[in-house]
Each structure stands twice: as structure tokens, then as C-alpha cells.
Amino acid sequence: MSIILHENLRLPGEWGLWHITESEAWLRENVELHPAELENLALIKGEGRRREFLAARILLHFMSGRAERGALLKDECGKPHLQDSTFHVSISHTVNYAAAIAHPNLCGIDVQRFVPRIRRLADKYIGAEEKQQLLPDHELIQHHIIWAAKEAVYKAYGRRQLDFREHIFIDFEGYKPNKTTASALLKKDDWEIFFDLDFRVYEDFVLVGAVERTFPVPPLS
Known part of the structure; x- marks a missing residue:
């Protein structure tokens, strides 16, 4: 192996x-x-x-x-x-x-090969706020991270009828080539789930893992 x-x-x-x-x-x-x-x-x-x-x-x-x-x-x-x-x-x-x-916790994973034509599909899975995070020098990699992250969140959710653009939001503001973490929000009907994202960028593909974020319970006053 x-x-x-x-x-x-x-x-x-x-x-x-x-x-x-x-x-x-x-x-x-x-x-x-x-x-x-x-x-x-x-x-x-x-x-x-x-x-x-x-x-x-x-x-x-x-x-x-x-x-x-x-x-x-x-x-x-x-x-x-x-x-x-x-x-x-x-x-x-x-x-x-x-x-x-x-x-x-709920979790999902996706491995996505680099495909240059992914940019042509951007309007189907990237929202306006996510577009603002794209950097010209790293746009292709960011496109794949966003797509793979949404796939991972979709798998973690485990139910059908999710729209990548309308229901899943990726936040990796401050992206740099050495950055390996981000966050995501799934929001649909009464569901609102935050995820921590970890990703790795390889020569010809990206790997993204999504894990449901657990918020600490505040102490009793």
C-alpha cells in the first residue's frame, strides 16, 4: 500500500x-x-x-x-x-x-483532480462572496478547493437536494499557498451546520476534509 x-x-x-x-x-x-x-x-x-x-x-x-x-x-x-x-x-x-x-462528528472528504474548464462552471457553485476571495495568481487552485470543499460538506450532510451555490458557503479569506484550513457553513431550511475544513494541494489534485464544528457548552452561571 x-x-x-x-x-x-x-x-x-x-x-x-x-x-x-x-x-x-x-x-x-x-x-x-x-x-x-x-x-x-x-x-x-x-x-x-x-x-x-x-x-x-x-x-x-x-x-x-x-x-x-x-x-x-x-x-x-x-x-x-x-x-x-x-x-x-x-x-x-x-x-x-x-x-x-x-x-x-459529521464528516466528508473529496479528492478532486485539476480540470482547467472548472472555471466555466463557476456560476453554478460559487457565490458572490466566494468570488471576492479569489486571487488571480491562485484562482485555479481556489476553484478546486471550493468545489471539493462543497462536495465534502455535501457528503457530510448525507441528504440530497442541496444546491452548492445556495446552501453551502466557503470562507477561506486570507488564502495563501501555504494555508491548509478554512471553514464552511451549510444553511438549508432549519439546518445550519458549521464545518472546519482541512485541505492539501498536490501536483495535480486537491484533497479536502470537512468536519462538523462542535461549539463548547457555556458553563452554568
Whole structure:
């Protein structure tokens, strides 16, 4: 396993990133899938997508430190959860990479490859206040961080019918190339959830993790 990131994240959470170089056969031999997962795998067309499916589950089990692997199951909205675990989990994958996050609070993760045409889609997912934070020299990276952050928040929320532009707001004012944190707000109907964001910028992709912010309870007066 070529683990290029495995760190604590907003303790007691953690996240990980795996560069997938292994064959599908090797991956199949190194993960025991549960019946529902086998059914899902059988529906996936393309070796690359199957490798990503398998790698994400191996990575999440590796991060768990458990001797026996729990099934990664999905609820009626498609949100994954790890069997017999109290932690929230999320996975993401792209060509040759798999990522995972686990935390007691709501959490989500997204790995997004750089695509220059993302600018053409900006009006669909970036609001006016977010546009004001874009810097000419770093705009392409910022576009991808915003998109991946909103994907991560969407996964953490775990319900459908979210509009990236209308319901999710990213704040990374003061962005610099060495900055690795930001915040987000999800606001829809009666829901208002703040998230802490952590991100890493690699040569050809970005990785963003979102964890629900827990506010301290004020002492009794």
C-alpha cells in the first residue's frame, strides 16, 4: 500500500490518502467484502473504478485499526456508514487515488483532480462572496478547493437536494499557498451546520476534509 497521507484530523478523527498502484487481483485478495459490497462491485464497469472501490475500503479498514473489517454500507440516501462503528465516515476516489475520513462528528472528504474548464462552471457553485476571495495568481487552485470543499460538506450532510451555490458557503479569506484550513457553513431550511475544513494541494489534485464544528457548552452561571 502506498499511503501518502495518514494523519489525525480534528482529534479524535483521522484521514488518509492512498496512491493506488496495485492490480485489481491484489486488491480483491486483500479485502473481504460483505454480500452487499459484492453486489455493488459487480455493478461497476471498468477496472479502474473497481480498483478505486476496493482501495477505498481497504484504506478505511487500515485506518480503523480493527482486526475484523466492518462492512461499508449505505443508507437510503447513499451516505456510507461503517458497520459496528460509532464514527461517521466518508470516502472519495479519483483516477489512481482513494481517500477516507472518520470522525465522531459529521464528516466528508473529496479528492478532486485539476480540470482547467472548472472555471466555466463557476456560476453554478460559487457565490458572490466566494468570488471576492479569489486571487488571480491562485484562482485555479481556489476553484478546486471550493468545489471539493462543497462536495465534502455535501457528503457530510448525507441528504440530497442541496444546491452548492445556495446552501453551502466557503470562507477561506486570507488564502495563501501555504494555508491548509478554512471553514464552511451549510444553511438549508432549519439546518445550519458549521464545518472546519482541512485541505492539501498536490501536483495535480486537491484533497479536502470537512468536519462538523462542535461549539463548547457555556458553563452554568
